[in-house]
Amino acid sequence: MAVEFVESDWDVRHMLKLMVNSAAYRQDSRATAAKRAADPDNRLLSRGPRYRLDAEVLRDQALVVGGLLQRRIGGPGVRPYQPKGVWKDVAFAGSNTREYQADSGTALYRRTLYTFWKRTSPPPSMAVFDAPTREQCTVRRERTNTPLQALVLMNDPQYVEAARGLAQQAVKRADVDAERARWMFRRALARAASDVDVDVEQLVAAAGVFRKQFTGDPKAADKLLGVGASPKPDGLDAIECASWTMVANLLMNRDDFLNVE
Secondary structure, rough: OOOHHHHHHOOHHHHHHHHHHHOOOOOOOOOEEEEHOOOOOOOOOOOOOOOOOOOHHHHHHHHOOEEEEEHHHHHOOOOOOOOOOOOHOOOOOOOEEEEEEEEHHHHHHHOOHHEOOOOOOOHHHHHHHOOOOOOOOOOOOOOOOOOOHHHHHHOHHHHHHHHHHHHHHHHHHHOOOHHHHHHHHHHHHHOHHHHHHHHHHHHHHHHHHHHHHHHHHHHHHHOOOOOOOOOOOOOOOOOHHHHHHHHHHHOOOHHHHHOOO
């Protein structure tokens, strides 16, 4: 490549085009059995690396799966859910960004690209997933795996609400547990579960466990369905919606939901 660069008269555009059109650059992370047998350590670059989604993409993906994402392009920055008092300790007295006030309505579900960003106090759910602070140029993002990330996915209002949205869609679409599980599986992971896929059986079993718990504690079901600003399911059984919300939450914490395969 160095020789090609010199012989092209130092043509950067030519080199970039050459690289991005190469077979090695265009590999994806899906590997057939034959590729794994021939190149188990990927020394021949027969597949791309598997990596976790960026913080912004992960949030947008959750909103899409939950049927909440607002796709309108352009407009001012928006303020989605953040912890109470998140700006207070780093704000100047009298500052117009001393108190964080979340937006309402569709503004809560806009793409993360439009999130208002205070550099001295970046959104915690973004920082946990290694989003840059924007205080300096970042050539390459770090990708870590920590317990805090799982806690955000399981408890952050945005992700719980997205899981509720996914569950409501499933409950509306089917009455049979296996059909709900299979539809949710495809919706969340962009691949169909086979008839013998153990994942469907596990999701159905989990739904049964949660259903039993919420039947014994209906207030807990109502509390779960109250997370987020989107309206509670109208005309749907609260116990069923809460049970499948927990199943959806499990799905959205899976490795293959968080990582590019």
